[in-house]
Amino acid sequence: MTRTLEVDLGDRSYPIHIGPGLLHDPVLYRPHIRGRQVMIVTNETVAPLYLAPLRAALDGLEVCEVVLPDGEQYKTLEVWNRIFDALLDARFARDCTLIALGGGVVGDMAGFAAACYQRGVAFIQVPTTLLSQVDSSVGGKTGINHPAGKNMIGAFHQPLAVIADTETLDTLPQRELSAGLAEVLKYGLIRDPAFLDWLESHMAELLSRDPEALAHAIRRSCEIKAQIVAEDELESGQRALLNLGHTFGHAIETASGYGNWLHGEAVGAGMCMAADLSARMGWLAEADVERVRRLVTCAGLPTEPPPELDAERFRELMAVDKKVLDGRLRLVLLTAVGEAVISDEIDQDQLTATLSARRP
Amino acid sequence: MTRTLEVDLGDRSYPIHIGPGLLHDPVLYRPHIRGRQVMIVTNETVAPLYLAPLRAALDGLEVCEVVLPDGEQYKTLEVWNRIFDALLDARFARDCTLIALGGGVVGDMAGFAAACYQRGVAFIQVPTTLLSQVDSSVGGKTGINHPAGKNMIGAFHQPLAVIADTETLDTLPQRELSAGLAEVLKYGLIRDPAFLDWLESHMAELLSRDPEALAHAIRRSCEIKAQIVAEDELESGQRALLNLGHTFGHAIETASGYGNWLHGEAVGAGMCMAADLSARMGWLAEADVERVRRLVTCAGLPTEPPPELDAERFRELMAVDKKVLDGRLRLVLLTAVGEAVISDEIDQDQLTATLSARRP
Numbered sequence: 001m002t003r004t005l006e007v008d009l010g011d012r013s014y015p016i017h018i019g020p021g022l023l024h025d026p027v028l029y030r031p032h033i034r035g036r037q038v039m040i041v042t043n044e045t046v047a048p049l050y051l052a053p054l055r056a057a058l059d060g061l062e063v064c065e066v067v068l069p070d071g072e073q074y075k076t077l078e079v080w081n082r083i084f085d086a087l088l089d090a091r092f093a094r095d096c097t098l099i100a101l102g103g104g105v106v107g108d109m110a111g112f113a114a115a116c117y118q119r120g121v122a123f124i125q126v127p128t129t130l131l132s133q134v135d136s137s138v139g140g141k142t143g144i145n146h147p148a149g150k151n152m153i154g155a156f157h158q159p160l161a162v163i164a165d166t167e168t169l170d171t172l173p174q175r176e177l178s179a180g181l182a183e184v185l186k187y188g189l190i191r192d193p194a195f196l197d198w199l200e201s202h203m204a205e206l207l208s209r210d211p212e213a214l215a216h217a218i219r220r221s222c223e224i225k226a227q228i229v230a231e232d233e234l235e236s237g238q239r240a241l242l243n244l245g246h247t248f249g250h251a252i253e254t255a256s257g258y259g260n261w262l263h264g265e266a267v268g269a270g271m272c273m274a275a276d277l278s279a280r281m282g283w284l285a286e287a288d289v290e291r292v293r294r295l296v297t298c299a300g301l302p303t304e305p306p307p308e309l310d311a312e313r314f315r316e317l318m319a320v321d322k323k324v325l326d327g328r329l330r331l332v333l334l335t336a337v338g339e340a341v342i343s344d345e346i347d348q349d350q351l352t353a354t355l356s357a358r359r360p
Numbered sequence: 361m362t363r364t365l366e367v368d369l370g371d372r373s374y375p376i377h378i379g380p381g382l383l384h385d386p387v388l389y390r391p392h393i394r395g396r397q398v399m400i401v402t403n404e405t406v407a408p409l410y411l412a413p414l415r416a417a418l419d420g421l422e423v424c425e426v427v428l429p430d431g432e433q434y435k436t437l438e439v440w441n442r443i444f445d446a447l448l449d450a451r452f453a454r455d456c457t458l459i460a461l462g463g464g465v466v467g468d469m470a471g472f473a474a475a476c477y478q479r480g481v482a483f484i485q486v487p488t489t490l491l492s493q494v495d496s497s498v499g500g501k502t503g504i505n506h507p508a509g510k511n512m513i514g515a516f517h518q519p520l521a522v523i524a525d526t527e528t529l530d531t532l533p534q535r536e537l538s539a540g541l542a543e544v545l546k547y548g549l550i551r552d553p554a555f556l557d558w559l560e561s562h563m564a565e566l567l568s569r570d571p572e573a574l575a576h577a578i579r580r581s582c583e584i585k586a587q588i589v590a591e592d593e594l595e596s597g598q599r600a601l602l603n604l605g606h607t608f609g610h611a612i613e614t615a616s617g618y619g620n621w622l623h624g625e626a627v628g629a630g631m632c633m634a635a636d637l638s639a640r641m642g643w644l645a646e647a648d649v650e651r652v653r654r655l656v657t658c659a660g661l662p663t664e665p666p667p668e669l670d671a672e673r674f675r676e677l678m679a680v681d682k683k684v685l686d687g688r689l690r691l692v693l694l695t696a697v698g699e700a701v702i703s704d705e706i707d708q709d710q711l712t713a714t715l716s717a718r719r720p
């Protein structure tokens with residue numbers, strides 16, 4: 001049942017273990033823990049569920065924990081600093097290891113703290129949400145939000161291992177399961193039409209948490225992500241394809257106040273907007289736009305941005321996107337279902353139409 | 361008069377330009393500025409002196425500035441965040457360039473902001489103090505302080521160029537000139553007895569700011585630093601020798617409240633303590649300890665830690681030093697004048713004697 005993939009990054013390569021019950025398995029952690037000090041970074045929701053079994057798996061080591069509040073609105077500089085308070089209170093040395101136990105917010109903050117504590121210490125990702133298992137725990141992007149923009153402060157810092165225990169999805173709220181499916185759909189849309197077909201015909205099983213279906217979706221997503229990251233670790237090129245829907249989505253999250261829209265929900269609407277713009281530019285058939293919208297809807301996600309977010313405000317927020325270069329906005333667009341490109345040749349009128357449109 | 365050294369780090373190699381009037385020279389900046397947006401990070405003391413000429417040298421680019429308060433006590437998370445506020449207010453993109461104009465505090469904070477803004481942007485060091493010209497601007501160590509320890513949060517992020525204008529030292533307060541000489545002495549003590557002899561016989565010229573003498577001291581210091589950094593960029597080994605006196609010194613700075621002792625003053629006293637401990641352990645002759653103390657005194661620096669800092673508090677503060685591994689304190693000690701080693705075999709009674717001793 002357990003499958004191990006490898007992210008191939010030379011001397012920074014690492015395994016992704018995917019399967020049921022892995023969180024409890026001491027054997028998966030030990031090869032990656034060099035010193036004796038381990039700091040578990042988790043949140044108030046996940047701690048009551050999974051902190052005790054993880055601590056048990058680390059028996060014999062000097063284990064401390066820091067429990068953060070739960071939610072994207074807490075991915076701030078101030079909350080991030082609590083991790084350093086905990087590390088220094090416990091006098092943790094440079095050979096310590098941080099373990100991120102939770103979803104994307106915990107992983108991003110713990111990873112960024114690991115990147116910066118004493119200029120860099122070891123860390124392990126133990127993602128407990130679908131979104132973090134298929135996306136944010138893999139690839140080394142870490143960071144925090146600034147009021148003016150998502151993930152604006154951060155670092156590339158690869159984990160030593162990703163341990164994705166599929167049984168932790170049993171306790172995931174349905175809304176978060178749907179949010180994770182947004183990133184799963186993304187992999188199909190940018191790279192793998194056959195996977196997208198499979199997702200289309202298995203959405204009901206995924207939503208009802210069929211273990212086999214979820215395991216397949218996670219494995220295929222991680223395979224695609226691992227391959228793209230290995231080709232372009234620091235996003236100088238093709239890795240940006242992984243941001244399909246994210247420029248629109250980040251603007252929605254920032255405008256709505258962090259934590260009101262889940263990241264995956266904003267990406268769902270953002271992918272529909274990317275498809276809409278692709279069609280307006282003549283790159284994608286209208287039938288494919290409808291197919292994208294249907295898939296997003298079936299996954300339980302919104303297809304439209306909030307009604308009060310107008311084109312002008314959208315543009316302001318998108319102007320600070322990390323893909324802007326030399327003042328030019330670059331967007332990931334679709335040339336077919338299963339094929340994406342990065343383009344900075346955006347027709348401004350068509351963009352305005354996409355930002356203003358609200359389909360029935 | 362201008363001399364250019366190279367820090368050899370493969371595709372991250374960069375030049376160190378040393379000479380009079382370099383700050384004004386557009387030619388030195390342009391090859392390293394990729395986009396059009398440049399953010400100058402400086403402080404309230406340096407801005408009135410050198411911001412205008414630097415802006416003039418960048419004529420034609422989109423230049424903004426952020427002026428921080430002056431002093432080690434402001435090397436905090438909160439002040440660091442002001443750099444991100446400025447970058448996002450001005451909608452700076454990932455192809456922007458940060459320029460650090462000032463001393464070590466400005467360089468450390470601007471460099472760390474460059475390491476983290478949008479997960480890493482370009483930066484150039486324009487050091488305006490002796491300490492930053494000979495030490496902190498070279499080698500890529502960046503970071504901020506935590507109340508519990510100096511430089512505990514940071515990153516390795518190499519600049520694209522270091523532009524050390526020796527004429528900026530004309531405006532440097534005498535106390536800061538002396539503080540810079542602490543790091544100059546350090547290079548002689550750890551690696552170059554001939555340079556130490558030269559420093560001994562030219563200390564008066566250095567203190568009276570003879571341009572030739574200062575230029576020689578800066579060049580030789582940068583040569584030694586560049587060599588050590590090229591051999592061990594991430595401090596897995598010999599680079600730690602550059603921390604001679606720093607474990608003691610950081611404890612003095614943290615205990616006294618950041619900004620009360622200048623970094624170089626604390627390093628001066630710390631090097632005397634390292635020499636004292638080296639002698640107590642039988643590795644260094646007593647005459648050499650006296651020679652180190654005499655050099656530190658001649659440079660205008662303290663040789664003793666503050667009287668109220670007792671051995672117990674010293675140990676507490678040193679326990680969070682970045683060179684602690686597996687719970688063992690590691691210190692840089694002298695085996696001769698011009699030769700240093702890193703040791704974790706510290707006799708605890710002798711260490712207590714060093715921490716408690718106050719020589720007449």
